[in-house]
Amino acid sequence: MFRPLAKGDRTSCVRVLGVVLGLVIGASGAACAQSPWLYYSVTRGDAPIILTAPHGGTLSYPFNERSCTDGQACALDTNTRQLALTTSNEFYALTGLRPYVVIAQGHRRFIDLNRSSEEAYDDQLAAPYYDYYHNAIDGFVADVRQRFGRGLLMDIHGQSAEPDTILRGTLDGLSVTEMLNALGEDALNGPGSVMRSFDEQGFKVYPDVDVPYAEQEEDPHFSGAYTVEAYGSNNASGIDTIQLEFGYDYRGGESWRDTAAALAVAMQAYHETYLSDPILPGDYNDDGTVDAADFTAWRDSLGGPAGSLPNSIVGGPIGMAHYDTWVAHFGDTLPLNAPIPEPMSGMLLVLGVAAGLFAFRSAR
Template identity: 40%
Template sequence: MHIQKFALPLLLVSICSLAKAYDPADKVIVKPGNMPIIFSVPHDGDESLGWISPRSKGATVRDADTRELAEKTADLLEKKTGKRPYLVIAKFSRKFLDVNRKEEDAQESAEAIPAYHHYHEQLAGFVTEVSSKYSGNALLIDIHGQSDDPGTIFRGSRNGTTTKRLLKRAGNVALQGPTSITGQLQSKSYQVFPAIDATDLKEDKRFNGGYIISAHGSNNATGIDAIQLEFGKRTRENASLASDFADAIIAFQNKFLTEAPASN
């Protein structure tokens, strides 16, 4: 009788534990590529992480349409060049976990930590791969959305810090000259900040880059050049954005990224 009395509660606890569990690999889209470009999309997910409660601190707003922008741009790059960028895209909601923050600030539940580690481990793996394959001449683009200035695309690089290798190799023109990514977008009538004629690399402090680019950028010995792009709400609604973004990346790659010969 005593065994039967406690069997049901134990069974319920077991069932609840299983219900709460999640597989971190199912919460992150990871797609390898074959060009020296990595897209990171941390804030357009809508899924929960087990039964974790929403975070009570920090930004939780979804960067709507940034996943679609990354995936459409990847498809167009393949169509235009025959090659695709690497993709790491969060399926989980920023309400539960923000991977663009340090681990201690990114979550309020230990249950979220496996997803946090999985996201950054996938990025780190791709960074290592492209760094080796393309002799360090590669770029991580962390894609975000903002509504503070809906008609503007903001570049973030910690004022050039996370593109240390690129600046040393090619100078400021690679980051905000006519053939930089934002320079190409400006030439297609998008409003960008900083503008290509800016006299220095100073960025808007609201959008000058978060944890992802600082953790994986070339400010680290094992990192690659990394920028954050904050696309304004109105720019994300532009039907031509993905195509224009793809063209800007192609122009930048042709000018500033030299692919290493394929190994036999």
């Protein structure tokens, strides 16, 4: 038989519930503090293009800020987070394909994700958040190479030194070594290239795409930092990587929306011109598998002119660099690409779980 609680019992129950609620909230807070994924938007794509944006987030991380002295840059790259995310959506609208995306939601004053781990943060509690971001990029680069053979990573930044200009950073060509060797200079400046597409859409770009590549010099202050150094195709495990520094005129106010649409068009042009047919590096007889038969194809072509072997990702006459590619990819196959589901943000997942728990408890 139901008996109303006495006042003392009610007080005890309230206290117990308060303690339980405090423990739940405390545990949730601790879990959030140990959940780096809450501070990033990470999406696996189905096109061999990766967009990264390390400096456009506004959230406070659960660790101490950097000192921001000794020349450290801690300012927000205004609207670059929105620019990158909207570019992904615009590219999907144009092509039905998703680029890979790694976007920081946390503020740069806590951690600089475009620096080495030794320079990126002051508080050691930041280490797993730094690692989460770069592990995501590293995994996506490996995925692109395995699925498509080659790809393009674009690291999205903002600069105010030349507000009406998009500055290209490739460490003066080093981070696009594979592009230049396998596809030629047109892939960087010519028809179908990202920078040429921007130019054709009315954006000012530097270096000028009409200047011959051999005469171009990138702005030394914006020629590329850690991301292009770590993931560029000059590295054996990297892909072609370009740092794009958008002047404030192209991202301030609502201008970033038009810039995102233009970048999506540029990505579509590059994808259709240079990335639409997956390749398998080292598959010199073009049968979909890197095996002993490809060694024979390499041996028989030794000394031949550049481009005479299919699926080559190095330039120059056929030589030991082509052999090294065969060794590095021996046993690889060109898989069929599986469709990738629409991305779901981590926050939606959290809200869904919370709603499910609430419904479960309410039903009891």
